[in-house]
Amino acid sequence: MTVAISDNxxxxxxxxxxxxxxxxxxxxxxxxxxxxxxxxxxxxxxNDPEQCIRWMLSAQLTQEQADIIVGHLTIGETFFFxxxxxxxxxxxxxxxxxxxxxxxxxxxIKVWSAACSTGEESYSIAMxxxxxxxxxxxxxITIIGTDINARFLKKAKEGVYSxxxxxxxxxxxxxxxxxxxGKNHFEISPHIKEMVSFSQLNLVQKGHFSPPGxxxxxxxxxxxxxxxxxxxxxxEKVILRLxxxxxxxxxxxxxxxxxxxxxxxxxxPVRFPGAILHRKGSSTRADRKAAKVVLPxxxxxxxxxxxSAIIPLPARAAVSVYQRKTPxxxxxxxxxxxxxxxxxxxxxxxxxxxLALYDKGRYEEVAEKLDRLLSEGKMANNALLMPEQMALxxxxxxxxxxxxxxxxWCEQSVQTEKLHPDYHYLLATIYQEQGLVEEPIxxxxxxxxxxPDFVMAYYLLGHLTRGQGKTGESKKYFRNxxxxxxxxxxxxxxxxxxGLTAERLRETIGLMxxx
Numbered sequence: 203m204t205v206a207i208s209d210n211x212x213x214x215x216x217x218x219x220x221x222x223x224x225x226x227x228x229x230x231x232x233x234x235x236x237x238x239x240x241x242x243x244x245x246x247x248x249n250d251p252e253q254c255i256r257w258m259l260s261a262q263l264t265q266e267q268a269d270i271i272v273g274h275l276t277i278g279e280t281f282f283f284x285x286x287x288x289x290x291x292x293x294x295x296x297x298x299x300x301x302x303x304x305x306x307x308x309x310x311i312k313v314w315s316a317a318c319s320t321g322e323e324s325y326s327i328a329m330x331x332x333x334x335x336x337x338x339x340x341x342x343i344t345i346i347g348t349d350i351n352a353r354f355l356k357k358a359k360e361g362v363y364s365x366x367x368x369x370x371x372x373x374x375x376x377x378x379x380x381x382x383x384g385k386n387h388f389e390i391s392p393h394i395k396e397m398v399s400f401s402q403l404n405l406v407q408k409g410h411f412s413p414p415g416x417x418x419x420x421x422x423x424x425x426x427x428x429x430x431x432x433x434x435x436x437x438e439k440v441i442l443r444l445x446x447x448x449x450x451x452x453x454x455x456x457x458x459x460x461x462x463x464x465x466x467x468x469x470x471p472v473r474f475p476g477a478i479l480h481r482k483g484s485s486t487r488a489d490r491k492a493a494k495v496v497l498p499x500x501x502x503x504x505x506x507x508x509x510s511a512i513i514p515l516p517a518r519a520a521v522s523v524y525q526r527k528t529p530x531x532x533x534x535x536x537x538x539x540x541x542x543x544x545x546x547x548x549x550x551x552x553x554x555x556x557l558a559l560y561d562k563g564r565y566e567e568v569a570e571k572l573d574r575l576l577s578e579g580k581m582a583n584n585a586l587l588m589p590e591q592m593a594l595x596x597x598x599x600x601x602x603x604x605x606x607x608x609x610x611w612c613e614q615s616v617q618t619e620k621l622h623p624d625y626h627y628l629l630a631t632i633y634q635e636q637g638l639v640e641e642p643i644x645x646x647x648x649x650x651x652x653x654p655d656f657v658m659a660y661y662l663l664g665h666l667t668r669g670q671g672k673t674g675e676s677k678k679y680f681r682n683x684x685x686x687x688x689x690x691x692x693x694x695x696x697x698x699x700x701g702l703t704a705e706r707l708r709e710t711i712g713l714m715x716x717x
Contacts, residue, residue, distance in 0.1 A: 207236050207252055215239065215255050222268075223350060224406035224436035225275055230563035230601070234700070235275075241706060242274035269352040273693075276351045277701045280427070282322045282329075282363075282371040285458060287476030288426075293330050295474050296422065296453055301337040310342040314413060314420045316405060316444055317428035318347030321358025321398070322367055325390055327424070328397040329379055346414050348403035353693045358400050361390040364690050365655075366697060386689040405440045406432075412447065419449035426457040430561035441466050445482060454480040459557045553591050560598060568598040569607075589619035593628060600632055608632050616645075623653035627698060630662065642666060657686045658698045661711065668714065680711045687711075 209232070216227040216235060227235040240251050246267060248254035258271070283289050300311065311331075315324040324347035331343055349355055365386045368376055380388035401414045405428070413420050423444050429437050445454055445466045456464055461471070461478050469480045556571045572595040576588075592615035599608035612629045619625060630645035643666055649659040664679035690696070692705035699707065 207239070207255065211252060211255055212236060214259060218259055219271075219275065220433050220436065222406075223272060223275065223404065224432040224440065226431060226433035226436070226562075228563055230565065238274045238701070241702075242271055245270050245274070272351050273353045274701075276354070276431075277695060279695055279697070279701075280319045280322050281367045281369050282375075283326050284323065284370060285426075285477070286370060287474075288455060288479075289326060289330055291474040291477045291479055292327070292422070292455070293334065296479075297331070297334060298337070300421075301334070309340060310344070311338075311422070312344040312413075312417055312420045312449075313346070313422045314424065314447075315345070315347040316403075316423055316425040318349050318354075318358060318400065318424075319351070319427075320354045320363075320367075321347060321361065321400065322363070323347070323424060323426065324358065324398045324400070325361070325394055328394045329375060331397070332379075332394060343397065344417055345398045346417065347398055347400045348414055349400075350402065350404045352402055355400050355402055357691065357693060361395045362691070363388055363390070364694065366690075366694075384689075405443065406436050420447055420452060421449055422453045422455065423448055424455045426455065426460070429456060429460045429463050430558065437463055445469055448482045450483050452482045454482065456480075459554060459561060462555065462558055553594075556591070556594060556598075560594060563601075565598040565601045569595060569602065569604075572598070589615040589622065589625065592618065593625055596628060596632065600635065605632060605636050609636065621652060623649040623656055623659070624698070626652065627656065627659055627662075630659070634662070634666070639666060639670065655686055656698075657683050657696050657707070660686070661707065664711070664714070677715055680715055684708060684711055 212232050212235060213229075216232065219225050219227060219235070236251075239255060243249070243251045243254040246254055246257075248257070261267075263271070297311070313327055315327065318324045324345060328345050331338060331345070347355075347358060349358075362383060363380075365388075368388070376388065379391045379394055381391070383389045403414055405425075425440070425444055429440065432440060441454075441464060445468065448454060454464065454466075454469060458477070464471070464480050468482055470483070471478050472481050553572070553575065556568045556575075559565075559571065560568045572591055576591060576595065592611045596608045596610075596612035596615065599605070599611065609629070609632050612625065612632055615625045616622075616629055626645045626649040630642035630649065633642040633645060643663060646659045646663045646666075649656050650663075653659075660679045660683035664676045664683065667679060668676035687696070687704045687708050690704040692703065694704045696702050696704055696707050
């Protein structure tokens with residue numbers, strides 16, 4: 203249970219966290235901050251979270267204490283080859299041209315994963331390089347991973363991962379680069395592990411800032427899925443610091459939902475198939491040629507809806523997409539009247555902007571943007587995006603407390619994509635917030651049918667049936683959840699849990715079973 207904390211104190215804590223870590227907790231996210239600090243307090247030796255906060259604001263924290271706090275505030279939700287188009291661009295549009303153009307003295311490449319979390323991104327980079335091994339014979343390759351979270355780095359160095367980390371990894375790569383070490387656990391090959399070095403680094407630290415290990419300017423810097431959690435001023439500071447560490451002609455890579463944040467001087471967006479990367483200096487003729495590559499026609503199998511499809515943002519335009527002008531300065535046509543190709547592009551633009559706004563907690567703007575998108579043209583031309591947009595709109599309304607609207611849109615997303623367990627789980631949580639019981643149970647059973655390893659669905663079913671007095675049924679669901687958690691490391695983040703670790707959820711379930 204979350205203990206009440208005064209708004210004045212949580213506001214001071216928010217400012218403190220932002221100054222030390224750059225993590226942004228505006229008023230809309232105070233609930234998350236309160237939950238995180240409630241979880242951190244016992245690990246810091248406090249039973250009272252308010253007392254813990256007052257101590258934090260006045261004490262000189264040790265590195266161990268700071269690591270505990272950061273461990274509860276950051277989310278390590280990642281997986282191998284996340285946004286595979288980015289890694290395709292790295293291989294085909296960056297590394298391959300360098301193997302042909304660099305002379306004997308330039309045969310070195312330095313890649314930095316600046317927010318590496320538990321290491322999946324860094325090792326994905328290493329695997330890409332390893333697949334190009336013949337082309338890099340005699341080259342000096344440096345791959346560095348850094349993160350603020352010491353617990354994440356410990357896991358990265360161990361290199362052992364559960365099946366959840368491979369949800370976008372082809373089986374052939376798992377077989378080639380991993381060794382199964384237990385039930386649903388895989389250890390990365392020693393030669394890949396040796397290619398990457400890890401160290402702790404706070405991207406918003408005060409004072410001198412330089413790439414780790416005194417390695418000099420970097421050729422490629424990944425900084426994905428961290429900018430969205432920073433305050434605007436800290437975000438700008440981090441981008442300038444990182445791009446200052448790039449060599450001329452180097453590449454800066456962020457996640458698709460963060461592309462609109464990157465507007466540093468000297469950085470130019472280059473659009474590749476499925477991804478937009480940023481190059482330091484003017485784009486070259488080769489970049490412009492690569493940007494025009496046409497993807498081959500997808501097969502019927504490839505056109506089937508996928509989980510969590512992410513559509514990249516275009517380079518930011520000089521004016522809003524709502525205000526874009528035609529050459530004769532007449533207003534641009536609405537989505538309803540645009541040709542199909544242009545309409546799809548506008549839909550992607552709107553959706554991606556909405557996704558970035560959601561990550562910043564600007565839920566009202568998300569609702570306004572997606573309501574407009576879903577009402578104009580009824581999304582007939584983009585069946586792949588439609589359920590994701592509906593689900594995102596439902597989450598925005600739920601965070602605003604407009605549960606009826608959230609329920610309406612989530613039910614539509616389920617009807618549009620009946621085989622997506624995440625949508626059934628989201629609908630269950632909305633039903634629960636409305637005080638319903640049978641409806642969320644039905645949705646959760648759908649989710650488990652579609653994904654038998656859905657830990658949080660079992661947990662929530664146990665919680666709901668426990669409230670009905672069905673003790674035996676409740677314990678069955680809780681034990682199923684515990685069985686799945688046994689294959690996860692103590693510090694692993696449970697999917698769909700808002701940052702809850704496997705160890706913390708096991709403790710919570712243990713108390714419920716005892717009761």
